[in-house]
Amino acid sequence: MHPALSVILFTVASGIGYGMLMLLALFLPLAAGPADRLFGAVSLGLALACIGGGLLSSTAHLGRPERAWRAFTQWRSSWLSREGVLAVLSLVAIALLTLAWPILAAPVECIEMTAAIAGLLSAATVAATAMIYRSLKPIARWHNRWTVPCYLTIALASGGLWLDWAGAATGVDFLPRAVAPILVLLAAVVKALYWRHTDGLKSATTIGTATGLGALGQVRPLDPPHTAANYIMKEMGFRIARKHAAKLRRIAGGLGVLAPLLLVIAGGMVPALDRSAVLLAAPVATIGVLVERWLFFAEAQHVAMLYYKADAV
Amino acid sequence: MTTLPTPGAVRLGLVIDLDICVGCHACAVNCKEWNTGGNAGPLSDYQPYEAQPDGVWFNRVHSYEVGDGPAGQTVHFPRSCLHCDNAECVTVCPTGASLKRAEDGIVLINEDVCIGCKLCSWACPYGAREFDEDVGVMRKCTLCVDRIYDEARPEAERVPACVSTCPASARHFGDLGDPASDVSRMVADREGMALMPELGYRPTNRYLPPRAKGSGCSAHAKSPALEPVMPEGTGFLGWLDRLLSA
Numbered sequence: 001m002h003p004a005l006s007v008i009l010f011t012v013a014s015g016i017g018y019g020m021l022m023l024l025a026l027f028l029p030l031a032a033g034p035a036d037r038l039f040g041a042v043s044l045g046l047a048l049a050c051i052g053g054g055l056l057s058s059t060a061h062l063g064r065p066e067r068a069w070r071a072f073t074q075w076r077s078s079w080l081s082r083e084g085v086l087a088v089l090s091l092v093a094i095a096l097l098t099l100a101w102p103i104l105a106a107p108v109e110c111i112e113m114t115a116a117i118a119g120l121l122s123a124a125t126v127a128a129t130a131m132i133y134r135s136l137k138p139i140a141r142w143h144n145r146w147t148v149p150c151y152l153t154i155a156l157a158s159g160g161l162w163l164d165w166a167g168a169a170t171g172v173d174f175l176p177r178a179v180a181p182i183l184v185l186l187a188a189v190v191k192a193l194y195w196r197h198t199d200g201l202k203s204a205t206t207i208g209t210a211t212g213l214g215a216l217g218q219v220r221p222l223d224p225p226h227t228a229a230n231y232i233m234k235e236m237g238f239r240i241a242r243k244h245a246a247k248l249r250r251i252a253g254g255l256g257v258l259a260p261l262l263l264v265i266a267g268g269m270v271p272a273l274d275r276s277a278v279l280l281a282a283p284v285a286t287i288g289v290l291v292e293r294w295l296f297f298a299e300a301q302h303v304a305m306l307y308y309k310a311d312a313v
Numbered sequence: 314m315t316t317l318p319t320p321g322a323v324r325l326g327l328v329i330d331l332d333i334c335v336g337c338h339a340c341a342v343n344c345k346e347w348n349t350g351g352n353a354g355p356l357s358d359y360q361p362y363e364a365q366p367d368g369v370w371f372n373r374v375h376s377y378e379v380g381d382g383p384a385g386q387t388v389h390f391p392r393s394c395l396h397c398d399n400a401e402c403v404t405v406c407p408t409g410a411s412l413k414r415a416e417d418g419i420v421l422i423n424e425d426v427c428i429g430c431k432l433c434s435w436a437c438p439y440g441a442r443e444f445d446e447d448v449g450v451m452r453k454c455t456l457c458v459d460r461i462y463d464e465a466r467p468e469a470e471r472v473p474a475c476v477s478t479c480p481a482s483a484r485h486f487g488d489l490g491d492p493a494s495d496v497s498r499m500v501a502d503r504e505g506m507a508l509m510p511e512l513g514y515r516p517t518n519r520y521l522p523p524r525a526k527g528s529g530c531s532a533h534a535k536s537p538a539l540e541p542v543m544p545e546g547t548g549f550l551g552w553l554d555r556l557l558s559a
């Protein structure tokens with residue numbers, strides 16, 4: 001599938017923001033005493049910027065962005081519509097949390113309650129985003145049980161690293177030190193299982209079932225229907241060489257997993273470097289996640305391309 | 314509404330005879346011609362007079378080679394929307410622009426509502442939906458809904474443009490929900506095929522497979538040599554012919 005930059009940016013950035021909210025909801029009740037307002041302002045500001053910027057970027061993908069509001073209407077059947085509704089609801093909850101925590105410094109219970117609601121809605125939004133892909137039968141690399149866990153764990157890992165970033169920037173220790181590295185490892189394991197599963201997929205759909213001619217023998221394209229690439233070929237026909245994919249997977253793993261882990265370990269060993277290490281870990285890891293998300297699209301193959309080429313998808 | 318209606322009794326669709334199709338692309342061209350001027354039009358073209366012309370078409374005709382050796386054959390394969398019963402292109406649509414009609418099963422796009430998110434084209438396994446870059450909306454076959462119900466037309470002309478134009482009569486239009494209809498009987502007689510049945514979209518359109526051919530070159534070798542169609546020449550020219558052929 002064609003890796004559209006606007007959609008890659010949206011899923012990565014909103015994953016960061018929603019991941020931060022999920023962790024705030026979980027860990028605010030564990031914090032000793034009222035939570036720091038400056039830390040609240042920085043972390044919520046960052047989350048809002050990521051989610052808002054991501055949503056704006058996703059509308060750049062639309063042919064008629066001025067009609068985007070219509071996408072809230074079909075939540076009964078469409079995961080894209082559900083994602084839109086949930087995204088707006090969680091934005092409202094995050095705005096309320098911003099009001100209650102850094103702006104008004106409301107009572108702790110009020111902050112925790114709002115955070116819990118915002119965290120739940122955030123998790124639901126990330127799951128809905130993943131379900132958009134997971135529900136597409138023509139794309140085997142997406143239509144499998146690993147897609148949703150990948151989106152959720154990567155959002156949590158990115159959210160953990162960026163919460164630590166906000167903590168380092170404001171001089172507040174919010175998350176226990178082990179949380180972000182554990183989440184990064186968890187995401188790495190889940191993504192590795194995703195790759196293992198999807199690399200081994202054998203599709204029942206072939207050019208034989210696509211044309212119905214398989215029973216007559218091997219089917220080979222002879223003449224294409226048109227001389228220049230059409231929409232289907234441009235949108236679904238994006239292919240990445242296997243050896244490049246392998247290299248990019250290593251880059252994603254290096255930047256998204258190894259680099260932040262090493263930085264956190266180095267920071268733990270040399271206290272003078274700790275702050276800079278944490279401030280560096282989140283952006284580096286995010287570059288790795290961008291590569292991972294690019295691959296999520298670039299490696300996915302659509303069965304419609306079988307009509308244009310004989311090999312399996 | 315993008316939830317699918319309870320399937321009605323009438324399921325309009327096409328039956329395409331792959332034994333007869335000669336791959337002339339007339340159906341695709343007439344489809345483009347009709348729909349670019351009809352309700353769904355105009356269908357944008359990009360750089361139509363350059364080396365790499367592209368544009369929105371509802372129907373594309375592929376040609377394949379099938380089988381090997383004497384059993385090998387060329388099969389021409391028109392590809393367009395199959396108006397699936399389980400049209401997931403419709404259920405994924407976030408706006409309600411994509412819809413399946415309860416009364417005849419036709420799958421349509423309301424292009425005044427479509428936001429051009431392209432998700433429906435990802436959900437269609439058959440590559441039947443094409444995005445119109447100039448208008449910013451998705452496009453697809455309408456089964457010529459603006460022709461087949463047009464009472465101003467003589468009844469015989471109330472068929473999709475592709476069916477009316479096919480010079481080989483390889484395309485048939487009718488109600489596949491009615492087991493007694495001509496199209497349903499054709500499908501029953503010739504074991505009409507659904508494409509990619511394993512994905513569960515339950516397409517309405519059916520393809521009739523190529524008929525079994527003779528067993529190839531060995532059959533030709535057995536047929537008797539052709540008789541001369543002209544009698545042997547007589548007279549001077551006959552003598553000259555025999556002399557020169559010797």
Ligand code: SF4
Pocket residue numbers: 393394395396397400401402403420436437438439440441442453514516
């Ligand atoms: S062929 Fe594709 S566009 Fe047409 S109804 Fe089926 S899934 Fe939808």
Ligand code: SF4
Pocket residue numbers: 405406407408409410411422426427428429430431432433434450451
């Ligand atoms: S491109 Fe248009 S018709 Fe297709 S899913 Fe999006 S809004 Fe619906």
